[in-house]
Amino acid sequence: MTLTIGERAAAMLAEAAAISEPGAGVTRLPFTPEHARANELIGGWMRSAGLKTHIDAAGTLIGRREAATPDAPTFLLGSHQDSVRGGGAYDGIMGVLLPILALEEFGDRPLPFAVEVLCFADEEGVRFPTALIGPRALAGTLDRNVLEMSDRRGISLRDALDGFGDPAAIGDIARPASTVLGYLETHIEQGPVLEAAGLPVGIVTAIAGIERHAVTVTGRAAHAGTAPMELRRDALCAAAELVSAVERICRETDQAVGTIGHLDVAPNVVNAVPAKVHCTIELRSAEDTIRTRVAERVAAAARDAAAQRDCSWQMERTYQQPAMACAPRLQDALATAIKTAGQRPLHLMSGATHDASAMADLCPVAMLFVRCRDGVSHNPAEYAAPEDMERAVVVLREFLKRLASDEDS
Amino acid sequence: MTLTIGERAAAMLAEAAAISEPGAGVTRLPFTPEHARANELIGGWMRSAGLKTHIDAAGTLIGRREAATPDAPTFLLGSHQDSVRGGGAYDGIMGVLLPILALEEFGDRPLPFAVEVLCFADEEGVRFPTALIGPRALAGTLDRNVLEMSDRRGISLRDALDGFGDPAAIGDIARPASTVLGYLETHIEQGPVLEAAGLPVGIVTAIAGIERHAVTVTGRAAHAGTAPMELRRDALCAAAELVSAVERICRETDQAVGTIGHLDVAPNVVNAVPAKVHCTIELRSAEDTIRTRVAERVAAAARDAAAQRDCSWQMERTYQQPAMACAPRLQDALATAIKTAGQRPLHLMSGATHDASAMADLCPVAMLFVRCRDGVSHNPAEYAAPEDMERAVVVLREFLKRLASDEDS
Numbered sequence: 001m002t003l004t005i006g007e008r009a010a011a012m013l014a015e016a017a018a019i020s021e022p023g024a025g026v027t028r029l030p031f032t033p034e035h036a037r038a039n040e041l042i043g044g045w046m047r048s049a050g051l052k053t054h055i056d057a058a059g060t061l062i063g064r065r066e067a068a069t070p071d072a073p074t075f076l077l078g079s080h081q082d083s084v085r086g087g088g089a090y091d092g093i094m095g096v097l098l099p100i101l102a103l104e105e106f107g108d109r110p111l112p113f114a115v116e117v118l119c120f121a122d123e124e125g126v127r128f129p130t131a132l133i134g135p136r137a138l139a140g141t142l143d144r145n146v147l148e149m150s151d152r153r154g155i156s157l158r159d160a161l162d163g164f165g166d167p168a169a170i171g172d173i174a175r176p177a178s179t180v181l182g183y184l185e186t187h188i189e190q191g192p193v194l195e196a197a198g199l200p201v202g203i204v205t206a207i208a209g210i211e212r213h214a215v216t217v218t219g220r221a222a223h224a225g226t227a228p229m230e231l232r233r234d235a236l237c238a239a240a241e242l243v244s245a246v247e248r249i250c251r252e253t254d255q256a257v258g259t260i261g262h263l264d265v266a267p268n269v270v271n272a273v274p275a276k277v278h279c280t281i282e283l284r285s286a287e288d289t290i291r292t293r294v295a296e297r298v299a300a301a302a303r304d305a306a307a308q309r310d311c312s313w314q315m316e317r318t319y320q321q322p323a324m325a326c327a328p329r330l331q332d333a334l335a336t337a338i339k340t341a342g343q344r345p346l347h348l349m350s351g352a353t354h355d356a357s358a359m360a361d362l363c364p365v366a367m368l369f370v371r372c373r374d375g376v377s378h379n380p381a382e383y384a385a386p387e388d389m390e391r392a393v394v395v396l397r398e399f400l401k402r403l404a405s406d407e408d409s
Numbered sequence: 410m411t412l413t414i415g416e417r418a419a420a421m422l423a424e425a426a427a428i429s430e431p432g433a434g435v436t437r438l439p440f441t442p443e444h445a446r447a448n449e450l451i452g453g454w455m456r457s458a459g460l461k462t463h464i465d466a467a468g469t470l471i472g473r474r475e476a477a478t479p480d481a482p483t484f485l486l487g488s489h490q491d492s493v494r495g496g497g498a499y500d501g502i503m504g505v506l507l508p509i510l511a512l513e514e515f516g517d518r519p520l521p522f523a524v525e526v527l528c529f530a531d532e533e534g535v536r537f538p539t540a541l542i543g544p545r546a547l548a549g550t551l552d553r554n555v556l557e558m559s560d561r562r563g564i565s566l567r568d569a570l571d572g573f574g575d576p577a578a579i580g581d582i583a584r585p586a587s588t589v590l591g592y593l594e595t596h597i598e599q600g601p602v603l604e605a606a607g608l609p610v611g612i613v614t615a616i617a618g619i620e621r622h623a624v625t626v627t628g629r630a631a632h633a634g635t636a637p638m639e640l641r642r643d644a645l646c647a648a649a650e651l652v653s654a655v656e657r658i659c660r661e662t663d664q665a666v667g668t669i670g671h672l673d674v675a676p677n678v679v680n681a682v683p684a685k686v687h688c689t690i691e692l693r694s695a696e697d698t699i700r701t702r703v704a705e706r707v708a709a710a711a712r713d714a715a716a717q718r719d720c721s722w723q724m725e726r727t728y729q730q731p732a733m734a735c736a737p738r739l740q741d742a743l744a745t746a747i748k749t750a751g752q753r754p755l756h757l758m759s760g761a762t763h764d765a766s767a768m769a770d771l772c773p774v775a776m777l778f779v780r781c782r783d784g785v786s787h788n789p790a791e792y793a794a795p796e797d798m799e800r801a802v803v804v805l806r807e808f809l810k811r812l813a814s815d816e817d818s
Contacts, residue, residue, distance in 0.1 A: 272668075
């Protein structure tokens, strides 16, 4: 029985998923015995596909295919090997395996650029309070102080990395921008857009910028029986209007999402008018100007909701990360490849951060999203269909062909 | 220096407040050494005012003044001696002391009815998981099983009561309804209505009925970055609309208040769309039909808010207590007394439960509310001004005079 490409991808992912700490789902943290075993397995697949492998100073497993000419630049494909605790079998690692399968197609046929498949050590940031050291080292943007950060057992990143990569040489692996054509990351969508559209793959327009705020609304506690409605200063009623405003404003705004994910009430008892509410607001948009405008409207809504109930309010920005636009030329090449594969090219934003966020400091980047069931991720139920992965492999091949013909012409 | 009646009331309350467990504010629980000392102090004041005192089988301190004729019925005045933990100096006990001061006025002058001042042991229900045994014993509605309930030290109510009252005789003190003219309770408002109206006292129309509901809204967790607004099933957005609906509906409805005092979000993290919200709804109204109608509108709002976001919802009634209307004739007598005292009679609902709630099973009841600062109660900051207490004493006297002339005519 011959397996399809999609079935092979599924079998490889299942084999990789078995390399995990004990417990439900996949737990594969960077610079651990599981990471070493995963690198061994994936490195074998890379070599079978004709790639020459090594692990760089940052612990990134790299499989390289040389170009037709020695001085040609390199196109990079890849994603990360690590998972969250109790995560799924697809997030990250699928974006390492599908390019390997795509490259098999080319056999010994030379391309006008070298190709590397990158298997980054740590994108999730579960073990250390930092992440993305692989792509940052390549882009030359790594802050070496992060090497002194420790995991919860007190092991420093420097010591953990030693034996995988080379902490002392991590500053030396930055690539000159002129040597890199671009970076394409394949990843499950981790959202429901492709599923809702009935499409196997989609083209990412940008990785959303993010801002987070901590909001406190302060009213006044009162007896739920003796305080008339018109004399109340109910902090939860004000906060509820803010929750509704975030929902309404973000629904009205293209390319923006907003979430109040955390909300605490005090004193939080059945018969007391709430005195205080703490909540978070998170806003994401593909365009920083849109996000800023949404934040202004949300702040105005918070002000009005509080003022109408004689409550005070505070809103403090606790985090901000700008949006990262994907390269139009690479998006166009993906669109052509998707059409050639017989699919409709759908463009969508990535709400989550990826290795591509850090790679954008080195070169033009693009992302190919693959449909995942129910939008579920970071969960053992995470799933992408073999047929969809097969379509993604075809798109990757067509993309590389398109890129090759552009380079040749 | 001669003290005013109001200053005397304040001094007496301060003396009573000193009888407390150690700690901030007043902590005086039933059937404790503090209770015994309070009864001794208050009993002395009763006897000084010409009342004959005894403690009944339920531990209620009673000061009695006989009528002009031996078979005349009795009018009851009073409230409770106990406090919450760390409570104030006014809640309850003020309604025992002001009637004592009001009765001084009459000296030996006979009234056409006997008068008793009742000092109930336990209204707050802090020590035992029950309360109101004093008024319930008088009304003949006491469930004797409550005597077997224990406090947190394992002492049963039966054992605690022994030495104060007589657990064995508690079934014998029920009053025949024909012997009781009515019950008037004086109490701080515990709310802001009189203060907002600039009035020292007010007439309670009814003690609100209460219903409580436990609500669960279930949506679906999603990544705050990857889930587009239109595909979310955000349980908090649905719950926020419910919070706003309770506020709006109760603002639109006279004589009703509604509160969402407790609300919990799951998973309650900054970057996850909320999957589930648990909250309570409490509705109170002077009219049960109004409360029922409000509950129906709130349930409809919950249904719509959930349906619009493809969330499911459950609403379960966990508690219900019907409203208790104050007797119109006694309200009228209070209104006349307040006008005679030079004040405007304002009618308001009692959102909180009182001894009067249980006394209503025995006889017509009325309540006189006294303005308290900032509506604060169950707190060491609880305060009623001496001038306001003096006005309440005058109103009580005028009320008894009005009642006497009604009885005579």
